[in-house]
Amino acid sequence: MSAPLIDKYRKMASFDWKKLKAVVEGEEHVRLKAEVVAKMKSEPIFHRDYRVLSREEQREVVHQRWKKIVEWGLFKDPYSDLENFKALTETLEAYDQGTSARLFLHGNVFGAAVKSMGTERHKELVEKIENNEIVGAFCLTEIGHGSNTAEVQTTATFDDGQLVFNCPSIGAIKCWAGNLSHSATHVVVYAQLHVGGKNEGLHGFVIQVRCPKTFQTFPGITIGDMGSKPGCWQGVENGWMEFKNHRAPLSALLNKGCDITPDGKYVTSFKSASEKQSVSLGTLSVGRLGIIAKGMMACTFASTIAIRYSVARRQFGPEKGAENEIPVLEYPLQQYRLFPYLSAAICIRIFQKTFVEKFTEYMMRVMVGEKSEELSEFSKEVHALSSGAKPVATWLGVESLGEARKACGGHGFLHMSRLNTLRDDNDPSQTFEGENFMILQQTSNILLGKVASIGLINTPMSTMTFLNSKPSKFSSWTSDPVNDALSAYRYLTYHLLQTTSSEANKLKQSGKNSFEVRNEIQVHRAVNLSIAYTEHTMIDWVQKFVEDVEDVTLKGVLQKVLNLFSLFLLERHLATLYITGYASGGKFGEELREKLRKAVADVKPESMALVDSIAPDDFILNSALGASDGKAYDHIMEEFRKYTNEQPRWVCDLAQFLQKRSQSSKL
Numbered sequence: 237m238s239a240p241l242i243d244k245y246r247k248m249a250s251f252d253w254k255k256l257k258a259v260v261e262g263e264e265h266v267r268l269k270a271e272v273v274a275k276m277k278s279e280p281i282f283h284r285d286y287r288v289l290s291r292e293e294q295r296e297v298v299h300q301r302w303k304k305i306v307e308w309g310l311f312k313d314p315y316s317d318l319e320n321f322k323a324l325t326e327t328l329e330a331y332d333q334g335t336s337a338r339l340f341l342h343g344n345v346f347g348a349a350v351k352s353m354g355t356e357r358h359k360e361l362v363e364k365i366e367n368n369e370i371v372g373a374f375c376l377t378e379i380g381h382g383s384n385t386a387e388v389q390t391t392a393t394f395d396d397g398q399l400v401f402n403c404p405s406i407g408a409i410k411c412w413a414g415n416l417s418h419s420a421t422h423v424v425v426y427a428q429l430h431v432g433g434k435n436e437g438l439h440g441f442v443i444q445v446r447c448p449k450t451f452q453t454f455p456g457i458t459i460g461d462m463g464s465k466p467g468c469w470q471g472v473e474n475g476w477m478e479f480k481n482h483r484a485p486l487s488a489l490l491n492k493g494c495d496i497t498p499d500g501k502y503v504t505s506f507k508s509a510s511e512k513q514s515v516s517l518g519t520l521s522v523g524r525l526g527i528i529a530k531g532m533m534a535c536t537f538a539s540t541i542a543i544r545y546s547v548a549r550r551q552f553g554p555e556k557g558a559e560n561e562i563p564v565l566e567y568p569l570q571q572y573r574l575f576p577y578l579s580a581a582i583c584i585r586i587f588q589k590t591f592v593e594k595f596t597e598y599m600m601r602v603m604v605g606e607k608s609e610e611l612s613e614f615s616k617e618v619h620a621l622s623s624g625a626k627p628v629a630t631w632l633g634v635e636s637l638g639e640a641r642k643a644c645g646g647h648g649f650l651h652m653s654r655l656n657t658l659r660d661d662n663d664p665s666q667t668f669e670g671e672n673f674m675i676l677q678q679t680s681n682i683l684l685g686k687v688a689s690i691g692l693i694n695t696p697m698s699t700m701t702f703l704n705s706k707p708s709k710f711s712s713w714t715s716d717p718v719n720d721a722l723s724a725y726r727y728l729t730y731h732l733l734q735t736t737s738s739e740a741n742k743l744k745q746s747g748k749n750s751f752e753v754r755n756e757i758q759v760h761r762a763v764n765l766s767i768a769y770t771e772h773t774m775i776d777w778v779q780k781f782v783e784d785v786e787d788v789t790l791k792g793v794l795q796k797v798l799n800l801f802s803l804f805l806l807e808r809h810l811a812t813l814y815i816t817g818y819a820s821g822g823k824f825g826e827e828l829r830e831k832l833r834k835a836v837a838d839v840k841p842e843s844m845a846l847v848d849s850i851a852p853d854d855f856i857l858n859s860a861l862g863a864s865d866g867k868a869y870d871h872i873m874e875e876f877r878k879y880t881n882e883q884p885r886w887v888c889d890l891a892q893f894l895q896k897r898s899q900s901s902k903l
């Protein structure tokens with residue numbers, strides 16, 4: 237019944253979805269992803285159903301899948317083969333974030349830390365990492381310290397030509413490290429380095445923690461598991477680790493820019509702790525760029541599953557009778573709840589792709605050893621934008637999955653819809669690699685640092701240059717809602733920068749110290765400033781991408797998508813726009829909402845083809861509600877039927893109990 241209907245919706249579109257996919261993702265990327273999917277389909281270990289696995293089962297399949305990917309040689313260094321890396325990353329992330337975490341924590345977090353902070357003496361280890369001869373984990377977080385990394389309490393003390401590791405309190409015990417509970421043979425661990433009685437500050441070390449044959453831990457190291465977690469994270473071995481006088485060789489210190497001489501002298505080429513930190517700023521952005529894609533993927537799953545299901549699901553109609561019931565996608569309210577996330581899936585993808593290109597250019601310059609003021613400005617801008625875009629994208633992603641689940645009614649709650657599981661899978665993206673509210677402070681700090689140079693701001697990616705001129709207030713809407721939204725965002729960002737900065741000055745003058753000032757300007761000020769700056773850049777970069785699309789039909793569709801994305805995001809700032817004086821009276825707000833409703837309606841005929849252009853292969857999607865054939869009821873029933881004949885043992889007990897009750901009844 238529903239299959240022809242989905243095709244009817246597909247035919248409403250004005251464009252060919254395959255052509256759009258090639259333009260947005262790039263033909264090579266689409267081809268490489270299809271190759272990875274085909275390989276996975278051919279291997280039984282990647283086949284799955286909707287059954288909830290126990291923690292141990294989940295970890296075992298993750299291990300077996302990881303082994304296959306390693307054996308296939310699919311996992312490569314992003315700098316040696318970026319296109320393959322992107323295709324594998326996206327496919328695995330969409331398939332199961334638990335499996336991808338297994339690979340990326342070793343190669344891209346642990347491995348990248350050894351490569352970026354280590355030197356020649358770690359070369360042999362790097363080869364072992366690349367050859368997957370060892371398994372790595374990344375241990376920064378402690379029970380008592382997460383965001384405030386500078387204050388982690390684990391110590392590494394120079395003693396008799398060796399380093400001695402200790403956790404001086406419960407709060408200093410390492411935790412959350414993925415791959416650690418059972419698999420890791422090596423870890424990168426962060427500790428306060430003490431040499432000759434002096435604390436030289438936080439440093440990174442690489443140490444072996446287990447024998448790769450017996451998997452027994454080495455003396456002075458206790459490792460355990462963190463227990464149950466929701467979603468795919470059940471399959472990730474997040475562990476804890478306690479040091480008690482564990483001795484490691486001096487070579488454990490990741491010694492780029494610093495070292496300890498064999499006779500116990502600390503030497504460094506860094507002039508200050510902040511210089512040391514600024515070297516690692518760019519590296520920190522790598523993880524954030526990847527997590528922006530998690531937000532995009534969450535929006536992709538949410539809109540694909542809920543929009544396809546909304547065509548299969550028919551409720552109510554203008555006249556009585558089940559045959560007159562209409563697909564729930566026909567309801568403007570349903571469209572209003574779902575289409576913005578469809579637009580977000582496409583726009584965040586375009587934004588993230590553009591950002592990766594610019595970031596790669598930046599990293600190439602770092603890698604050839606360039607040292608210039610412009611490059612350090614580039615580093616700051618990359619850091620500001622990645623620290624803003626990670627929260628914006630991941631909040632949208634988790635929000636989209638919640639909305640999609642509700643928009644699918646009761647069936648959306650079923651495990652086979654995958655929406656709740658995906659929400660659990662994506663939930664921690666709001667916390668790791670910088671808790672969202674915490675890293676927004678990085679963005680606002682950098683923006684606030686620009687106030688003194690307004691008029692002369694010239695950043696390499698040009699994301700802040702608009703702050704040089706005072707933007708004008710709203711006068712009237714034009715025929716281009718994206719330009720109108722960008723004007724409003726420029727006003728909003730400029731004014732939030734001014735008000736946040738003047739509030740900071742007032743607080744300073746009233747005698748508050750810089751710590752108090754930074755905290756007191758966050759609510760309604762610095763947080764909103766970071767979000768407005770980031771969303772302005774996202775819309776601006778997608779607009780530039782759309783301008784460059786040559787095919788007129790595809791350009792038209794993308795314009796509709798961007799109109800909706802811009803107005804959807806802007807509407808969330810309506811109150812602040814009025815408060816900051818951008819507009820007065822009801823006209824601006826009324827018209828913004830009217831334009832938003834129109835943008836939603838404009839996307840409606842294109843929506844099913846847009847979904848096809850972003851949807852992962854059914855094998856990856858794995859949702860009874862969201863399959864591409866539109867036969868949601870058939871898939872739901874296929875799954876239901878699996879549970880008809882199983883009679884659990886306790887049913888006998890129930891029968892006996894009921895019998896006993898009836899025997900004792902007075903009736």
Ligand SMILES: Cc1cc2nc3c(=O)[nH]c(=O)nc-3n(C[C@H](O)[C@H](O)[C@H](O)COP(=O)(O)OP(=O)(O)OC[C@H]3O[C@@H](n4cnc5c(N)ncnc54)[C@H](O)[C@@H]3O)c2cc1C
Pocket residue numbers: 341374375376377380381382383384411412413414469474664667668669670671673674
């Ligand atoms: C699934 C998962 C996997 C992880 N994997 C790893 C891993 O492999 N290796 C690793 O080292 N770590 C890992 N982590 C840990 C992660 O990096 C930390 O959870 C993260 O850095 C946040 O630290 P925290 O949990 O200690 O939160 P805290 O820093 O304690 O923050 C808690 C809350 O306090 C508030 N807060 C704190 N400071 C401020 C402030 N200045 N202003 C306003 N509000 C504030 C915020 O609301 C914040 O959310 C993982 C975490 C998860 C959930």
